[in-house]
Amino acid sequence: MRQLEEAALKQWEHAFEADPAAKEKFYLTVAYPYPSGAMHVGHGRTYIAPDVIARFWRMRGRQVLYPMAFHVTGAPVIGISKRIARGDEKAIHLYRDLYRVPEETLKEFTNPLTIVRHFAAEYQRVMTSCGLSIDWRRRFTTVDPQYSKFIEWQWKHLWEGGHVKKGAHPVRFCPQCDNPVGDHDLLEGDKAEILKFVMVMFRWRDSFIPTATLRPETVYGVTNLWVNPTVTYVKVLVDGTTWIVSREAATKLSLQDHAVKEIEEIPGNSLIDQIVHHPLCGDVPVLPATFVDPDMASGIVMSVPAHAPFDYIALRDLQAEGRYQDIKPVSLIKVPHYGEFPAKDAVEKAGIVDQNDPRMDALTQEVYSAEFSSGKLLEKYGGETVRQARETVGILMTDSYNSSVIYEFDSRPVVCRCGGRVYVKILHDQWFLQYSDPAWKSQVEAHLAEMSLVPPEVRAEFERTIDWLKDWACTRRVGLGTRLPWDPDWLIEPLSDSTIYMAYYTIAHHLKKFNPDDLTPETFEFLFLGKDTPGLKNREELEVMRKEFEYWYPYDYRFSAKDLISNHLTFQLFHHAAIFPKESMPCGMVVFGMGLLEGAKMSSSKGNVFLLEDALEEFGADTVRMFLVGSAEPWQDFDWRNDLVYSTRKQIERFWNTIEETRNAERRTSGVDPWLISRLQQHIQKATEALERFQTRQALQEAFYAIESDLKWYRKRLPDGAAGGFALKELGSIWVRLLAPVIPFTCERLWCEIGGEGLVSFAPWPSADRSRIDPNLELAEELLLRTIEDIESIRKVIQITPSSITICVAPSWKKDVFASVATAPDRNTVIREIMKDEQVRRRGKAAQDAIKQCITLIHRLPPGIVEQYLKAEMNEIEIFDNARDFLERECSAKVHVVDAGESTLAKASAALPFKPAIVIE
RNA sequence: GCGAGUGUGACUGAGAGGCCAAAAGUGACCGACUCAAGAUCGGUUCUCGCAGGAGUUCGCAGGUUCGAAUCCUGCCACUCGCACCA
Known part of the structure; x- marks a missing residue:
């Protein structure tokens, strides 16, 4: 097997290097890999399935281009190199034992570039052993200087096209690392979402007490505030006004665009029973509550007992002790199926005893969603639906009542991989790709409608993604990558530098020979858009490259796993639309399913992977290929199971x-x-x-x-x-x-x-x-096959060793009946119609039975067979006679073939066209 | 929670109103060849049946239809995505 593979690989070494030719082209690309680890069989399928397609079209006579490159921009390898440098055992175990990186190489992994170089080489080696028909001359990495020039050109284009703008944005942020953190950088809390709270500003003496809420519209029903008497709050100067918040909140505010300066500490209990004021609810007292979490938003909350079960029960608990008897819930929302005070109804219906009841969260959720979906504010508060009011009141507050917003996670803890706590920070000077731009969206939408998508079900998901995409923060402070041409403090974010590289492939092998400094934006304008600028260097060579680009582009199909629909696959459509003319727009996409290993999800971090190289070693490349593309269609999830793979090899x-x-x-x-x-x-x-x-x-x-x-x-x-x-x-x-x-x-x-x-x-x-x-020939064999099956099934039931078998072929009048039934427009009246025929009627009951049997038989036969049978005028006796040797051999018995019409056997009357009567003795 | 998709016999997986007890592959069982095989070849593999037939099945519960694995409604379970990340 090894020898066979090596021999073929040698023959293929340069065979798939594709240059423009006189024949029609087929250009397919696959999302390039990020080589930060070893390939497993799941990766294998991602590249093997397109290879099968590439090889197919090559044999169909197309000039096929299947290129490959490596995506090395971004932060992950930097994290990996740091962890390895730090001696992190988990990382070292993964790389040394699972990915089998040699000790000496591993030592050099402290340099992130070494990691990607090592694995890029590994990828190429393993991909080659899979027999991928890739044109390796065009290979590049996304940090090659020529590629960076290409990215700079692309971004200049986007910038000039008005697709990039600056803005502020809340992100998860780790003060220790001094960096935003993504999902994969989190030790804990990867599900936490950033919520936007409105701070309702209550006045107390010379200060504001901000109470953060997701439901600003309920301000009309505030009866009091809750402050935790055991917590020490701080008085701080925020952007020039004094606020009272928890110490945690002060830290958060300072990360969220506020200048914060602590003035003094204020013990929580000193706030209790103070009267505070807000124009929309008047004077209300501050009440004690130990459930108030100083680490949640501002650390002080407003109380709306009519509509918030927590507030209601806390107030009830206090009142049970005989305190604050004069405070009554204030209703402001009318909700179907609830009374004046929905929170009260819910609490009482559930039989909640006190605020420590574990069902409180579910209850809160229930009341909140009922009010949000079907609640309406009372007329005196404007009568809007809760949904509308939440927005109107929010805006009213920020505009007229000093409110601002505070961002907070919906669940905690959120911990960075470095171990530090993660906060929400407002990032400034961040650059965004304006995917929210309706004009851009509709351009992409219109093009999508013309694209070929496989499987068709994914179209809905693409449409929704386009609709849903918001602005994308497209620059980073750390990682490998290309600098933003007009703001070089920023690096271009890795998904954003990988959107039109399919065009780069078409001339990548030529570009390698260029001095990067010669690759000016004007050069790329010429190469990709045909826009001429006088005085271009290397003019003749550029002409050739331009021709090559025009030959290959646009690509025919792009392949990728389905998890990239909501980002990369859609992004690339946006970028194409922004840069290329209509004739260079992508033609189609094929979306793949995911991989399982013995029924469980494949995951490197959990160690549940089967390395592609091991699979190749154990089963051989062809077996791996055939299994990966044969066990499920590309867009379905596949399950690698060793026993099935093994049997593939036998096949x-x-x-x-x-x-x-x-x-x-x-x-x-x-x-x-x-x-x-x-x-x-x-x-x-x-x-x-x-x-x-x-x-x-x-x-x-x-x-x-x-x-x-x-x-x-x-x-x-x-x-x-x-x-x-x-x-x-x-x-x-x-x-x-x-x-x-x-x-x-x-x-x-x-x-x-x-x-x-x-x-x-x-x-x-x-x-x-x-x-x-030859349909008739096939029909004849079908008849033999079905007859043998019938004989077998009879023999199975009667359990005798037959000495002779008689096949009684239906008489010709039954064929006429068969034909009449088969062509009858109405099967319900067919008996009556056929019995009108004198020739048939004189056969009496036998005819009637035959018609009924034909109806059933025709029903059971595939329509194609019936149709063919009618056309064929086959001589069944002859067919069986010719196959008599075969039949005798198959049945180990003497076989006689007779015309049922001339037979005296009782069974013979059961003979039907295409279903002879069989008598076994 | 929201969006997209999927649920078929021991397993993988076709089928998309009558060709359906439901392709193909795998596994299991039986037989043949063999010293032997995870090899090869033949057969069986929902239940019942001494004549090619009948019965019950396609996530669950209803409905439409002469007829439903296939269409409609509701429910349940699983997969993917929900953004600054490859």
């Missing part, structure tokens, strides 16, 4: 043996040879159609299993001990080519052995010859 061996066998086939014709050829045409046709639709699994069903099962019948039908005839000989060459895209190593060798010309990778794809399809 390839079986195929090998059959091809060897075809070499011994004789040139003679046996009865079934034309049948095999006829069937073969249809399998070719169907396999071709399947691959055109990217259905690799379906294609294999036709090109492998269906052919195998025909061969089984073919062998059965051959005279005893005979070798195959001309059909088998012919099959060899076709079959090798049909399977070449999937198992190219095996087929390359077999192609050579059967005397094929050149490489099978470039051999012409078999085409179906319609003239060799």
Whole structure:
């Protein structure tokens, strides 16, 4: 196996380097990998499935380009290198033991570039061993200086097109690292969302007491504030006014765009029973409550007992002690199915005893969502729906009552990988790609409508993504990458530098030879857009490159896993739309499913991976390929199971043996040879159609299993001990080519052995010859097959060893009946209609039975067979007579064939067209 | 929670109103060849049946239809995405 693979790899070394040619092109690309670890079988499928498609179109005579590069921009490897430098055991274990990085190399992993270089080389090596037909001349990485020039050009274009703007933005932020943190940087709290609270500013003496709320509209129902008497609050100077907040809140505010200066401490209990004021609810007292969390937003909350179960129960608890008897809930929202005080109703209905009841959260949620979805403010507060009021009141407060917002996580803790606590910070000077721009969106939407999407179900998801996309923060402070041309303190964010690189591939191998400084924006304008600037350097060479770009672009299909729909795959459409003219816009996308390993999700961090290299070693490249594209269609999730993979290998061996066998086939014709050829045409046709639709699994069903099962019948039908005839000989060459895209190593060798010309990778794809399809012949074999099945099923039931079998073929008048039934417009009246015929009627009850049986039979037969039977005028007696040797061999009994009309056997009357009566003795 | 999708026999997975007890592959069982095999070949694999038949099945519960795995409604379970991240 090794030898076979190595031999093929040697032949392929430069074979797939594709240059523009006179024939039609097919350009496919796959999302390039981020090489921060070893490839597992899931990655394998991502590249193998497109390779099968690439190989298929190459054999169809297209000039195929399948390029590959490596995405190395971004922060992850920096984190990895730091962890390795720090001696982090988990990281070292992963890289040393799971990914098997040699000790000496691992030592150098403290340099992030070493990591990506190492794994990029590994990727290329393993991809090559998979037999991927990649043009490696075009390989690049996203930190190559030439690529950076390309990115600079792209961004200049976006900038000038008005797609990039500056703004402020709340992000998760780690003060220790002094950096925003993404999901993968979090130790804890990756599900936490940033919520936007409105701070309702109550006046107390010379200070504001901000109470943060998600429901500003409930301010009309505030009866008091809650302050935690055990907490020490602080009086702070915020942007020039004095506020009283928790100490935690002061820290948060300072990260959120406020100048904060502490003036003094204020013990919580000193605030109790103070009277505070807000214009929208008047004077209210401050009450004590230990449930108030100083680490939640401002650390002080307003109380709306009519509508917030927590507030209601806390107030009730206090009142039970005989305090604050004069405070009554103030209702402001009317909700169907609830009374004047929804919080009270809910608490009482649930039988809540005190504020420590664990059901309080669910109850709160219930009241909140009921009010939000169907609540209305009372007329005196404006009568708006809660949904509307929340917005109006929020705006009113910020505009007229000194409110501002504070961002806070909806769940905690949120902890950075460095161990430090994560806060919400407002980032300034952040650059955004304006994906929210309606004009840009509709441009993308319009193009999407013209694209080919596989499978079609993903279209809805793309449409929704376009609709939902907001502005994307497109610059970073740390990581590898290209600097923003007009603001070099910023790096371009890694998803944003990977949106139109498919165009770069088309000329990547030429660009390598350029001095990066010569790759000016004007150069790229010329190369990609054809815009000429006088005085361009290397003019002739650029002309050639421009031609090459025009030859390949736009790409035909882009392949990627489905998790990239909501970002990369949609982003790239935006960027194409912003930069390229209509004729360079992408044509299609194929979205893949995810991979499972023995039924469980594959995940490097959990160690649940099967390295692609190990799979290749253990099973061989062809087996891995055939399993990965044959076990499920590309867009379905697949499950790597060793036992199934193992049997795939046996199937390839079986195929090998059959091809060897075809070499011994004789040139003679046996009865079934034309049948095999006829069937073969249809399998070719169907396999071709399947691959055109990217259905690799379906294609294999036709090109492998269906052919195998025909061969089984073919062998059965051959005279005893005979070798195959001309059909088998012919099959060899076709079959090798049909399977070449999937198992190219095996087929390359077999192609050579059967005397094929050149490489099978470039051999012409078999085409179906319609003239060799013989429906009548196929129908005859179908009749034999069904009859044998009938005989078998009878034998199974009656349990005797037969000495003779009589096949009684239906008399010709029944064929007429059959035809009348089959063509009858109305099956309900068909009996009456047919019985009008004198010839039929005189047969009496037998005729009536025959009609009924024909109705059932026709119902059960595939429509195609019935149709063909009507056309064929087949002589069933002759068919059975000709196959008598075969039948006798199959049934180990003497076989007689008679016309049921001339038989005296009682059973004979049951004979129907295409379903002879069978008598076993 | 929101959006998109999926649920078929022991498993993977076709089927998208009558060809359906439901393709193909795997596994399991039986037999053949063999010193032997995870090899190869043949057969069986929902239940019942001494004549090719009948019955019950396609996440659950209803409904439409002469007829539903397939169409409609509700429910349940799983997968992916929900952004600053590759």
